[in-house]
């Protein structure tokens with residue numbers, strides 16, 4: 022009971038955090054389902070029962086005491102009416118505001134969420150909370166209420182005509198749920214007990230696939246080779262079905278043949294006939310009306326009974342029956358393939374399609390046969406694919422696929438399985454484990470790095486890269502890497518590679534040049550694997566040989582491009598975050614940490630453990646030189662910290678850890694972080710962390726080598742905290758920001774030294790970087806001057822000294838060309854002296870220096886690039902301390918506050934050192950003086 026209340030409190034806290042941030046959870050996605058239902062919201066991650074899921078965000082309208090239209094009218098227009106404080110209110114979500122809550126669809130039979138009202142900052146907000154565990158891939162749904170919405174009685178039948186004999190749905194669906202308005206008003210913070218909950222597996226975006234099977238399809242069995250059989254070169258039967266390499270392409274055969282085939286069975290694989298039969302997986306019979314036939318087996322077959330337990334014509338029944346029908350057809354097709362007689366059942370046959378078996382392949386998810394040119398479209402939205410990703414959940418898809426559905430299951434060695442199961446469970450691991458060559462590549466990599474467990478990440482990355490590549494290839498009807506090695510496919514493979522690496526035909530440039538090389542190398546490696554295996558067929562070996570030669574000849578051209586593209590790759594602009602964004606992140610993490618700590622103290626819950634572990638890691642990472650080192654910090658290093666720790670101030674503790682390269686790396690922790698970590702350590706086993714896991718930030722319910730990554734945690738909290746530019750809060754940007762804050766602090770020599778010790782940096786080498794307020798102030802002025810030169814009159818301030826220049830106003834005043842020249846000189850000199858120059862090439866700065874004697878205006882107009890660099894630097898500088906985002910919209914440089922904050926840095930107390938730390942830096946932005954307002 023207590024536990025449930027705590028869960029609810031955490032969920033409500035989570036809801037409030039999201040309401041304030043006005044952000045949806047990053048793992049929720051919008052997906053088009055079909056033309057009836059439109060879009061829906063799906064989750065890519067598991068959601069625990071009673072967790073906050075999403076806000077139904079929109080405009081809050083008070084209706085006073087006057088009831089409005091019927092609910093039906095209300096919801097049609099995205100309006101949700103509810104009562105609060107004795108008055109009627111309405112959330113109008115009709116405006117497309119890019120939030121997802123407004124797209125959640127109705128499910129009155131077994132919704133996985135319910136709507137509750139959360140009061141935040143004195144206003145009611147409508148939030149959906151999970152009423153059951155929701156699995157990755159499931160659609161988020163809730164019941165819209167009792168009205169008889171048209172879609173609830175809509176006739177949706179599974180591959181059947183309207184004359185089928187299934188029982189009709191009663192028009193008055195027995196719905197025990199309360200109306201949204203009453204449910205929200207009555208059940209504030211209480212899950213509705215009246216919600217009927219049936220445990221079921223829903224399939225993401227599946228109706229697209231279902232519909233296709235009942236409408237566009239003209240079902241027909243046809244002699245065809247199986248995609249997966251094609252991959253299994255050791256299978257003699259299937260090899261007999263593989264067309265030779267020189268065989269005509271699908272398109273050619275399409276145009277060559279096209280007559281209407283006959284019904285019936287054939288022993289020939291050529292020119293097979295059509296049929297409209299589906300096959301029963303229980304008795305193997307072919308029949309026209311699958312549902313009617315399957316019902317005969319309902320008493321003995323639990324799966325069929327389960328399907329018929331849903332109301333007639335409901336989408337749930339339709340989906341389950343479709344899966345069962347596919348099961349029968351797939352069984353039938355396997356028989357045809359192994360006996361080399363009979364006809365295969367294919368889907369999506371349209372009139373005029375050629376009856377050439379070689380043009381059909383099998384979807385490795387649902388096993389239905391499709392014309393190759395249409396298969397990729399089907400694969401991208403296959404219901405079975407998404408349901409498999411759903412069922413895969415935490416344990417990995419492999420565990421959930423029945424042996425007959427994963428043809429290569431028996432061939433996947435345990436170490437590869439382990440790697441696949443700890444991978445992010447999206448469609449990529451599924452694609453990998455269904456590709457023979459990719460599994461062989463995984464095998465060879467795991468064998469190669471058997472003795473080095475640290476290479477696991479590398480292997481996972483490599484496999485994901487190739488999995489993603491395969492998904493792209495499948496869109497071009499290349500369904501496996503064995504297909505990719507066929508010489509006739511080389512051009513298409515290169516086209517897909519170019520797409521993935523962002524190749525630009527116009528200037529032959531790559532966005533990801535290194536990836537192009539890696540993909541080419543992995544493909545060659547696969548080719549070599551085919552060559553080295555005795556069981557590979559001669560045809561395959563020939564293909565692999567030709568492919569490797571082609572790769573050496575033609576991928577090398579790409580390699581040349583890659584090398585030249587490397588030099589051209591534009592350097593990423595350096596942008597520091599707004600102080601208020603940093604504050605938002607800090608505050609968000611602080612409040613999350615406090616509530617998670619409270620919850621974890623009173624119980625053991627892996628979800629709460631997960632939250633506290635991630636937030637603690639993110640907090641420790643933001644102030645550390647290397648997030649990677651913090652992420653990989655060992656439990657031992659933390660537990661034995663007393664020996665290696667120096668309490669440098671009453672607030673901070675430094676732990677020295679050894680990096681992989683053997684260097685000593687410092688991790689700075691506040692006492693609050695140490696408290697959170699001590700709690701995490703005491704609860705780790707109870708919350709499901711593997712007992713042999715050596716990492717301090719270990720993941721619960723995962724393998725012994727898993728741990729969280731600081732940079733990922735920072736990224737995710739940045740997007741949740743409501744920051745205006747979350748991407749600027751990612752760790753590398755944050756480090757730059759901290760460096761600039763030190764710059765503002767204008768540290769003295771001994772302070773710098775202390776700081777350097779504290780953080781493990783060698784600050785002496787970069788003193789200027791940490792202590793250049795004066796120079797930065799001059800930079801700011803110069804930028805304004807340059808802007809004034811480009812945009813407006815400079816004459817106003819002629820004769821004034823640099824000190825007299827006012828930085829406020831439309832344009833800056835000028836101090837005279839001669840003076841300005843010397844200032845510019847100093848500026849460029851400064852660039853060369855300090856780390857600022859690292860943002861640009863030294864050559865560019867030297868080139869600019871040479872131009873100084875030239876008249877200033879000429880200098881800027883002649884060198885646009887240098888002018889750009891200049892303003893970029895100053896733009897970065899000037900953003901520091903800025904609290905009003907609107908002020909930067911009009912101009913590229915916001916100067917006044919900046920310069921003033923540089924001139925009047927933080928009030929430095931007697932003990933600067935104790936105030937140098939995350940809390941001070943992030944909580945207190947540089948204070949504005951009256952001068953700046």
Ligand SMILES: C[S@@+](CC[C@H](N)C(=O)[O-])C[C@H]1O[C@@H](n2cnc3c(N)ncnc32)[C@H](O)[C@@H]1O
Nearest residue numbers: 057058059060097099123124125126127128172
């Ligand atoms: C709040 S919107 C939900 C988002 C909507 N699907 C879209 O694409 O914009 C409500 C509308 O979605 C559709 N809808 C919601 N649930 C549905 C369901 N179970 N079946 C069919 N359509 C549904 C109805 O058209 C309804 O008017």
